[in-house]
Structure formats: structure tokens, C-alpha cells
Amino acid sequence: MTTQPATGTLRSRRIARSRQRLVEVALPAFAERGYDAVTVDWLCDQAEVSKRSFFRYFDGKEDLALTPLNDVWRTLIADLDAALARSGPLLEVLAAALVDVIERMPPGWERLAVLSARLSGTNPVIDAAGMLVCERFTQQVVDAIVARLSGSSGADLSARIVCAVAVAGHRAAVDTWQSAPDAGTTATRAELCALLRASLAAAPAALEIRLP
Amino acid sequence: MTTQPATGTLRSRRIARSRQRLVEVALPAFAERGYDAVTVDWLCDQAEVSKRSFFRYFDGKEDLALTPLNDVWRTLIADLDAALARSGPLLEVLAAALVDVIERMPPGWERLAVLSARLSGTNPVIDAAGMLVCERFTQQVVDAIVARLSGSSGADLSARIVCAVAVAGHRAAVDTWQSAPDAGTTATRAELCALLRASLAAAPAALEIRLP
DNA sequence: ATGCCAAGTGCTACTCGGTGCCAGTTTGCT
DNA sequence: AGCAAACTGGCACCGAGTAGCACTTGGCAT
Incomplete structure (x- = not known):
């Protein structure tokens, strides 16, 4: 949803799935432990995405939230x-x-x-x-x-x-x-x-x- | 403007003057060199205010701006x-x-x-x-x-x-x-x-x- | 299939905004 | 004068976000 004109399908599926995984992990975590207490590093760890990629998928932590x-x-x-x-x-x-x-x-x-x-x-x-x-x-x-x-x-x-x-x-x-x-x-x-x-x-x- | 019920006058004058000095230094600097290029540390240096106090006077860099x-x-x-x-x-x-x-x-x-x-x-x-x-x-x-x-x-x-x-x-x-x-x-x-x-x-x- | 190219990835190391801590100072009040 | 409370600054620290680069991987033409 940020900007992935990319090629067409296979690659963007992976991206979409990584994004989805991050959101699914993040939102409940934010709700349970608080927004500030959940760090981007931890999220990346959980969703098995590198921090570098995180910031390629989202404009920032708030954008994810x-x-x-x-x-x-x-x-x-x-x-x-x-x-x-x-x-x-x-x-x-x-x-x-x-x-x-x-x-x-x-x-x-x-x-x-x-x-x-x-x-x-x-x-x-x-x-x-x-x-x-x-x-x-x-x-x-x-x-x-x-x-x-x-x-x-x-x-x-x-x-x-x-x-x-x-x-x-x-x-x-x-x-x-x-x-x-x-x-x-x-x-x-x-x-x-x-x-x-x-x-x-x-x-x-x-x-x-x-x-x- | 943040939260200084404080005592009454002498102290708050100093605060007001520091705030004013920061604003006067910051806004032209932002305009000339760009918002991101001007760091809070540099501003504090210029206005002779400690970084710690900066964040007592303002809610953040954006608030200053x-x-x-x-x-x-x-x-x-x-x-x-x-x-x-x-x-x-x-x-x-x-x-x-x-x-x-x-x-x-x-x-x-x-x-x-x-x-x-x-x-x-x-x-x-x-x-x-x-x-x-x-x-x-x-x-x-x-x-x-x-x-x-x-x-x-x-x-x-x-x-x-x-x-x-x-x-x-x-x-x-x-x-x-x-x-x-x-x-x-x-x-x-x-x-x-x-x-x-x-x-x-x-x-x-x-x-x-x-x-x- | 094969092999090239561009796009995407992950690492390390860094910058900078913002905060916690604490000891020292100032201020208002008595 | 002297006390308590508020304010200060210095320092170390945290976490978000970025730069650079080597590497992998998918897409595609042949």
C-alpha cells in the first residue's frame, strides 16, 4: 500500500504477506503491552522481517499501527x-x-x-x-x-x-x-x-x- | 505554555525568554537550512539552553517549530x-x-x-x-x-x-x-x-x- | 532450462530526538 | 536566615529511522 509497482505478483505476494504478518503481530501487542513498550526491533523479530524491510513496507511505526x-x-x-x-x-x-x-x-x-x-x-x-x-x-x-x-x-x-x-x-x-x-x-x-x-x-x- | 503553575513571575520570565530565544533562533534556521538539517543539539547550543530544558519548554522539535x-x-x-x-x-x-x-x-x-x-x-x-x-x-x-x-x-x-x-x-x-x-x-x-x-x-x- | 539484470533483502553501524536519573541550584515562604 | 519544593543541567541511555553495501531472488528473454 505504500508504493510497490514492482513486477506483478509473486514478489508482491511475499511483501503483502510480510506486511500482514507484522500488522497481525503488532496490533494485539500494542493493545496488550502498550504502544511504546513494543519496539520495532521486537516486532521485526517476531514477524521475521528485517528492520530495514520494515521501513520499506511501512512509513514508520505509526503507519503500521x-x-x-x-x-x-x-x-x-x-x-x-x-x-x-x-x-x-x-x-x-x-x-x-x-x-x-x-x-x-x-x-x-x-x-x-x-x-x-x-x-x-x-x-x-x-x-x-x-x-x-x-x-x-x-x-x-x-x-x-x-x-x-x-x-x-x-x-x-x-x-x-x-x-x-x-x-x-x-x-x-x-x-x-x-x-x-x-x-x-x-x-x-x-x-x-x-x-x-x-x-x-x-x-x-x-x-x-x-x-x- | 506547557505546564508551569510554578510560583509567579521571576522564574517564568526567564523561561519565557529562553523559549523566545529558541524560537527566534530556530525558525530562521529551519527556513534557511531545512528542518531536518537543524538539530536540537545545535539549537540548544545557540540559545544557550540545555537539551534537557529544551524538552521542558517544548513538547518536542515540532512544537517549537x-x-x-x-x-x-x-x-x-x-x-x-x-x-x-x-x-x-x-x-x-x-x-x-x-x-x-x-x-x-x-x-x-x-x-x-x-x-x-x-x-x-x-x-x-x-x-x-x-x-x-x-x-x-x-x-x-x-x-x-x-x-x-x-x-x-x-x-x-x-x-x-x-x-x-x-x-x-x-x-x-x-x-x-x-x-x-x-x-x-x-x-x-x-x-x-x-x-x-x-x-x-x-x-x-x-x-x-x-x-x- | 539458463543466465542476466533489476529489484528487494539483511546486516552493521550510525544519527538524532527524546527521557530517566540525580546532584546541585534557585526561589518563595516563613 | 533557613527550609522545602521547584527548577536546572549534565550525562548516559533508549529507540526510531537511515546509509551503505554485499547478497539473494524473482522476472524475463533467449
Whole structure:
């Protein structure tokens, strides 16, 4: 998911498997023993990957911790053109695309996503790293919108604002989703999608909120 | 700005002066030689502060780099109760409070703020760190709103969305402000405030943007 | 099959941000 | 003056991330 144009299949399978192994080892370990207590060296040891390769597969320790969540955004970025092919309010288009991507995540995604989300809620540094990917997403959307709606002034700013709302809605949804008592074992992507839809549907009205 | 309830004045003056010295040395150095090329050790050397103290004054290298911008949010957080005393649409209240804080920044703030903003636009890691403080702000606002509007369901989510818009608007404003050709020497806080007001005034309409 | 080439891998050693520790100093208060 | 608590700086240390390089391995043309 980082950048492996590579050849085609066999090699990239190995890479994908190593990545997967690292994530499977790391997230439970983070949850049990704490993010800082689990060192990259130890993880590499466990997953039988050299430290050098670790940093080829992931942008860093935080990127590893956020893999499940980040994959959503990265997939969305990759498929942006298709997603923006629809018409209608941008916010709704993005919401639909987001739901779409989440529904397409590989089986078992929920379990790791919950761990990832909890980690992100606990550790501000990880949280910040997560926003980086969202920022990249925003940038892509802004570029695409400006290209499409060239001429309409302020399209740039509008796109940025809509993305901010989409991201905030997503974060809020994930937060609620993950905070269910036994989300670790029972949380489903359908629930998350419902939450997400609800968050984003409520967004326009939210802007009207007043202080008495 | 970190946590010095301390005694009262003499000691905190020294601290403030050391902090100021570090910022004054660091930001130009970052701009000239690049963020990564300037090490914390070198900075401490220049500003005659021990590395140990550096990390007592700042949350890290990124925090130092973002001091001017972060100070705005931190001040706003500190004065939140007063800011939220007004009535009207939350977004407008926040916009007014933000403008207010910026106008109260110490003289010479612009010069450093521009450097800080450029750095943030260039280096994603710094950018992410900046969002951390905004996130803290959001959390405070959410708490305050929930406390005030307890009962109205979804106040939580609404507050979060409004904050996201405020933050995005602020970021966009700072970005435009800083990207003026000779902003380093001529940018004024009045210009920034105007941009900020414009961004946030346009926000509600931005949500309506549609794809054709 | 075979054999070449590029891409990927693992090692060692390093840099640098950040922290724990502790003894020494300063400050506020009485 | 004198005490306790807060602050300081120096040092050693940890862990994330990188550089360089020799080596393996998969892909592919023949």
C-alpha cells in the first residue's frame, strides 16, 4: 500500500504477506503491552522481517499501527476518479464512496480496525499520523475538484471544507463504533457504515448550531 | 505554555525568554537550512539552553517549530469560557474568538508565524503535529458545548463538525496568507483576520457544493 | 532450462530526538 | 536566615529511522 509497482505478483505476494504478518503481530501487542513498550526491533523479530524491510513496507511505526484505518483512505484516494464520477452534493458523494470502500475491505478487517482506532484514540502521536493520510486525501480531492470545476471561484476552499467535514464525520463514527463495550469481537462494518452515514447526514444541520 | 503553575513571575520570565530565544533562533534556521538539517543539539547550543530544558519548554522539535501558530490555539483554549459566553451560531462565535486572539498576539508575531506556516506546509510531519493542538481545541469545545447544551442530542457531533470547519478554514486562511510572495516581510495580522473571516463566512455555502 | 539484470533483502553501524536519573541550584515562604 | 519544593543541567541511555553495501531472488528473454 505504500508504493510497490514492482513486477506483478509473486514478489508482491511475499511483501503483502510480510506486511500482514507484522500488522497481525503488532496490533494485539500494542493493545496488550502498550504502544511504546513494543519496539520495532521486537516486532521485526517476531514477524521475521528485517528492520530495514520494515521501513520499506511501512512509513514508520505509526503507519503500521494505523494500517487498517489508513488503508481505507488510501484505497479511496486510489479510486478517487471513479468515486467523483457520480453527481450530486460533494459531501454525499464522498460519504457514499467512503461507505463503499469500507464495505470492500478484506474479511477480518473489523477486528484490526477496532484495535487501530483504540490506539489512535489513546495515543495522540498516532492520532496525528492518522490525520496525515486524511490530509493527503483532502489534497487529492481539492485537486480533482479544482480541475473539474475550474472557473467557479472558491471551489478550492469549498472542497477543503467538505473534506474536513467528511474526515471529522468519519472520525466521530469510528470513535463511537470502537467505543462499544465489546467492539473488539462483535463490531461489524455494517454498523460503522451506518454510523458514518448518520454522521455525515447530520453534518449540514450541525453547522447551524447556536449558543443560547 | 506547557505546564508551569510554578510560583509567579521571576522564574517564568526567564523561561519565557529562553523559549523566545529558541524560537527566534530556530525558525530562521529551519527556513534557511531545512528542518531536518537543524538539530536540537545545535539549537540548544545557540540559545544557550540545555537539551534537557529544551524538552521542558517544548513538547518536542515540532512544537517549537509551530510555536507561533500553536500559541493562537492555546490562547484560545485558555480563554474558551470567555469566548463561548457570546451567543449566536457557534461557527461565528469561534470565528470571532479566533480573530480576537490573533489580534492580541504580541508584536512581531507575523514574521515568525509566516515562517512557521511555511514550514508546516512543506513538512508533513510538522503539519500533523499542528493538527494535534487543533484536536485538543476541538476536544475542549466539545466538552464545553456538551456541558452547556446537555440534553440536545448530537450536540457532541455538531460541535465536532463545527470545529473541523473552523480549523479547516483557519488552515486555508493561513495557507493563502503565507503564500503571498513577500509575506515574510509585509504580511499583517489584519490581512490574516480578513482571510479568516472570509473563509468561515463562506463555509456554510461550501457544504452545498455539487458535482455536475 | 539458463543466465542476466533489476529489484528487494539483511546486516552493521550510525544519527538524532527524546527521557530517566540525580546532584546541585534557585526561589518563595516563613 | 533557613527550609522545602521547584527548577536546572549534565550525562548516559533508549529507540526510531537511515546509509551503505554485499547478497539473494524473482522476472524475463533467449
